[in-house]
Amino acid sequence: MTAQSAGAEGFPQVRPGTEPDAGAVAPGEGPDAAGAQPDTRPGRRLVVCAPLWPEARAVRAGIGDGGEVRVSGYGPGGARKQAGRLRRDAFGALAVAGTGGGLTDDLTPGDLVVATEVTDGTTTTACPSAALLAGELRRAGLTVRTGPVVSVERLAGGRARARAVDAGALAVDMESAWLAPAAGERPVAVVRAISDTPQRPLRSPAALAGGLRALRSLRAAGPALNRWAAAAGQRRVLLAGPRSFCAGVERAIEIVEKLLEQQGPPVYVRKQIVHNTHVVADLERRGAVFVDELGEVPDGACVVFSAHGVSPAVRADAGRRGLSTVDATCPLVSKVHVEARRFAAEGYLVALIGHAGHEEVEGTLGEAPEAMALVETAEDVARLRPPDPAKVAYLMQTTLAVDEAEEVAGALRERFPAARAPGSDDICYATTNRQQAVRAVAAESDLVLVAGSANSSNSVRLVETAQRAGAPAHLIDGPADIELGWLAGVSTVGLSAGASAPPAVVGEIIAALAGLGPVEVNERVTTTESIRFSLPKEVRSP
Numbered sequence: 351m352t353a354q355s356a357g358a359e360g361f362p363q364v365r366p367g368t369e370p371d372a373g374a375v376a377p378g379e380g381p382d383a384a385g386a387q388p389d390t391r392p393g394r395r396l397v398v399c400a401p402l403w404p405e406a407r408a409v410r411a412g413i414g415d416g417g418e419v420r421v422s423g424y425g426p427g428g429a430r431k432q433a434g435r436l437r438r439d440a441f442g443a444l445a446v447a448g449t450g451g452g453l454t455d456d457l458t459p460g461d462l463v464v465a466t467e468v469t470d471g472t473t474t475t476a477c478p479s480a481a482l483l484a485g486e487l488r489r490a491g492l493t494v495r496t497g498p499v500v501s502v503e504r505l506a507g508g509r510a511r512a513r514a515v516d517a518g519a520l521a522v523d524m525e526s527a528w529l530a531p532a533a534g535e536r537p538v539a540v541v542r543a544i545s546d547t548p549q550r551p552l553r554s555p556a557a558l559a560g561g562l563r564a565l566r567s568l569r570a571a572g573p574a575l576n577r578w579a580a581a582a583g584q585r586r587v588l589l590a591g592p593r594s595f596c597a598g599v600e601r602a603i604e605i606v607e608k609l610l611e612q613q614g615p616p617v618y619v620r621k622q623i624v625h626n627t628h629v630v631a632d633l634e635r636r637g638a639v640f641v642d643e644l645g646e647v648p649d650g651a652c653v654v655f656s657a658h659g660v661s662p663a664v665r666a667d668a669g670r671r672g673l674s675t676v677d678a679t680c681p682l683v684s685k686v687h688v689e690a691r692r693f694a695a696e697g698y699l700v701a702l703i704g705h706a707g708h709e710e711v712e713g714t715l716g717e718a719p720e721a722m723a724l725v726e727t728a729e730d731v732a733r734l735r736p737p738d739p740a741k742v743a744y745l746m747q748t749t750l751a752v753d754e755a756e757e758v759a760g761a762l763r764e765r766f767p768a769a770r771a772p773g774s775d776d777i778c779y780a781t782t783n784r785q786q787a788v789r790a791v792a793a794e795s796d797l798v799l800v801a802g803s804a805n806s807s808n809s810v811r812l813v814e815t816a817q818r819a820g821a822p823a824h825l826i827d828g829p830a831d832i833e834l835g836w837l838a839g840v841s842t843v844g845l846s847a848g849a850s851a852p853p854a855v856v857g858e859i860i861a862a863l864a865g866l867g868p869v870e871v872n873e874r875v876t877t878t879e880s881i882r883f884s885l886p887k888e889v890r891s892p
């Protein structure tokens with residue numbers, strides 16, 4: 351099918367400081383739009399404003415020749431003056447880096463807070479690339495939190511701090527909110543190294559040690575700031591369509607949500623309901639309890655079987671324990687189970703093409719353990735010793751790479767010409783469609799990013815598919831996993847998401863990239879999907 355190009359619905363073109371759903375911001379409309387054009391000359395690309403000279407010295411030691419470090423002056427007065435100068439200057443990206451007061455009990459001196467936004471209570475400046483910079487700093491071994499930073503007019507004590515905490519801020523300073531708007535439409539970052547905390551207040555004996563630790567962290571942050579500035583630039587994002595949730599994943603999540611609604615927490619789920627950290631964390635927050643084995647489920651409780659399916663032995667165990675069960679196995683996985691039982695009953699050796707250790711494979715093999723063999727490669731096929739070479743059948747894990755699985759199936763057919771194939775494709779429609787779509791964007795992209803968790807088979811296969819199509823490709827759980835070095839010199843980023851990755855993560859990735867420069871979003875749609883699976887009777891509304 352030919353790929354169609356479209357301005358991506360729901361993803362307007364985005365610029366630094368705007369969210370992808372905030373609509374396009376035309377040149378000249380943004381705050382301080384009169385700012386100078388980006389200056390890409392070496393050493394001028396990045397300007398870092400540090401309020402006091404010890405902070406400036408620490409940052410300078412960290413960034414070396416990567417940018418210009420200015421002592422911007424202490425407090426709102428100095429910050430406002432420096433902002434005026436910045437508006438007249440040419441630079442590529444602006445960072446504000448200094449020490450700051452931590453507002454929450456979980457911060458300790460030396461931790462870094464990367465601002466998602468800075469505010470003085472009147473004007474708020476968004477810092478959309480915060481997750482990217484924070485990820486880079488964490489990979490450098492620093493302890494980093496992301497969240498709002500509040501700037502105050504004078505040293506913030508009791509009541510001012512309490513107000514900032516109530517507003518959800520992580521740190522307080524006296525400059526950022528007045529400096530950051532001077533970036534205009536250029537990338538802006540605010541990094542505050544925590545020097546004092548609620549337990550170690552500014553005027554305590556521990557304050558000096560806290561300040562020194564903060565300065566060490568500022569210095570250590572320098573190389574990451576350089577990489578952040580080097581990654582700045584205008585880009586195109588090519589969205590692969592379809593991407594993200596499939597019908598089986600939507601059904602599995604809905605089953606847990608309905609049970610939470612109908613029975614209230616806790617709702618026990620055997621294994622991760624789908625292989626995605628965001629989905630699991632969200633359901634956990636709402637009262638789902640994920641267990642590895644049924645032994646962890648209290649007697650008489652209800653347990654959900656995940657989308658990947660379970661073996662008959664697990665079902666029997668649940669029956670023996672008197673647990674009530676709700677089956678969220680994807681109907682397309684259940685179809686493979688049925689085929690396994692059928693072939694085994696007819697006396698075939700059933701070769702299952704799949705990956706060892708995956709829950710779906712364990713569940714399917716459990717249907718007829720004595721009559722089934724896992725084959726991962728053509729070499730495994732050569733090692734097969736069926737009792738009757740004329741009675742060999744094969745099945746596939748639903749989330750394999752289509753081309754790789756076909757290679758193993760070809761080896762099976764070659765060695766056992768009478769081999770029976772599944773009645774219809776085992777690799778599911780969602781896997782096939784997402785691979786076809788990522789192949790289409792990989793052909794046009796300098797870099798492909800796939801949203802998905804490391805244990806998601808179909809997401810990992812999307813990365814491999816893009817790589818086989820010739821593009822550098824990486825799996826990321828979210829924007830914080832994007833290594834800024836990947837983006838240097840990249841003008842087109844292909845973006846897909848595995849069948850278990852929430853659509854919202856795609857939006858977060860685009861928003862973060864837009865924090866590095868204007869982003870034009872297009873979509874390549876290779877096919878559309880309308881499949882829905884009905885819910886099991888246990889959770890259907892009456």
Ligand code: SF4
Binds near residue numbers: 596
């Ligand atoms: S990826 Fe395919 S088999 Fe897996 S849950 Fe989605 S539709 Fe079902």
